[in-house]
Amino acid sequence: MRIRHKPWAKPExxxxxxxxKEPDLLKNKWKERxxxxxxxxxxxxxxxxxFVSKAAFNDPEHxxxxxxxxxxxxxxxxxxxxxxxxxxxxxxxNVLLTAHNIERIDMMFGEDDTADRIYINFCNPWPRxxxxxxxxxxxxxxxxxxVFLKDGGEVHFKTDDDELFAESLEYxxxxxxxxxxxxxxxxxxxxxxxxxxxxxxxxxxxxxxxxFLIAVKDDFPVGDDQxxxxx
Numbered sequence: 001m002r003i004r005h006k007p008w009a010k011p012e013x014x015x016x017x018x019x020x021k022e023p024d025l026l027k028n029k030w031k032e033r034x035x036x037x038x039x040x041x042x043x044x045x046x047x048x049x050x051f052v053s054k055a056a057f058n059d060p061e062h063x064x065x066x067x068x069x070x071x072x073x074x075x076x077x078x079x080x081x082x083x084x085x086x087x088x089x090x091x092x093x094n095v096l097l098t099a100h101n102i103e104r105i106d107m108m109f110g111e112d113d114t115a116d117r118i119y120i121n122f123c124n125p126w127p128r129x130x131x132x133x134x135x136x137x138x139x140x141x142x143x144x145x146x147v148f149l150k151d152g153g154e155v156h157f158k159t160d161d162d163e164l165f166a167e168s169l170e171y172x173x174x175x176x177x178x179x180x181x182x183x184x185x186x187x188x189x190x191x192x193x194x195x196x197x198x199x200x201x202x203x204x205x206x207x208x209x210x211x212f213l214i215a216v217k218d219d220f221p222v223g224d225d226q227x228x229x230x231x
Contacts, residue, residue, distance in 0.1 A: 013099075019078065019097050024100075026108065031063075031113070038063055043120075044119070044120050045123050053080040057084050060090075066097050069099060074097050077097055081095055103141070113148045116153050120136050127161075137164070154216055177215040182211075
């Protein structure tokens with residue numbers, strides 16, 4: 001998504017207590033960055049923060065890290081987090097925002113960070129064959145997530161794109177994930193714990209059905225090296 005430059009974004013983020021300026025320095029040490037040690041959830045590609053602001057506020061028993069590559073988006077996410085927490089009369093002490101290229105996510109998270117869950121909401125579908133490796137659900141990325149996602153941990157993935165969803169189902173299976181739940185029509189599926197994002201409302205209003213899956217990290221059926229090579 002294109003977004004205009006916002007000169008206020010970086011200064012506001014730099015001054016925020018819940019923005020991390022140097023995420024790579026916290027690899028394997030993210031637990032120390034929170035006031036309270038508790039299970040960790042991560043959102044990759046948080047955009048304007050519509051999801052993480054509500055999810056983190058409604059779930060004070062988990063810590064949340066939201067990652068995006070664009071400071072303009074993160075500036076809006078910061079303001080959304082502040083608004084939601086202020087309306088609820090709480091400080092945002094269980095959520096952190098940070099800027100990073102998710103293709104290099106292994107530079108900021110390691111095996112000691114042990115995330116319980118990863119959220120991927122409406123990522124770029126990269127439909128052209130030569131670009132598919134840039135998908136956040138591509139096997140190349142899933143292998144990186146496996147390092148810091150605990151055994152039995154979950155990836156929750158939502159998209160409006162039929163092709164991306166169908167191919168992502170196969171990506172997960174190839175990389176040792178079990179599909180615990182999937183639907184091609186989330187809003188009519190009966191799934192109860194959904195937080196509607198800005199993109200989700202826009203697509204739904206256009207009559208586009210929302211696709212959703214939960215993938216669980218299982219053991220590999222074959223050796224890690226073989227999987228990486230095939231992916």
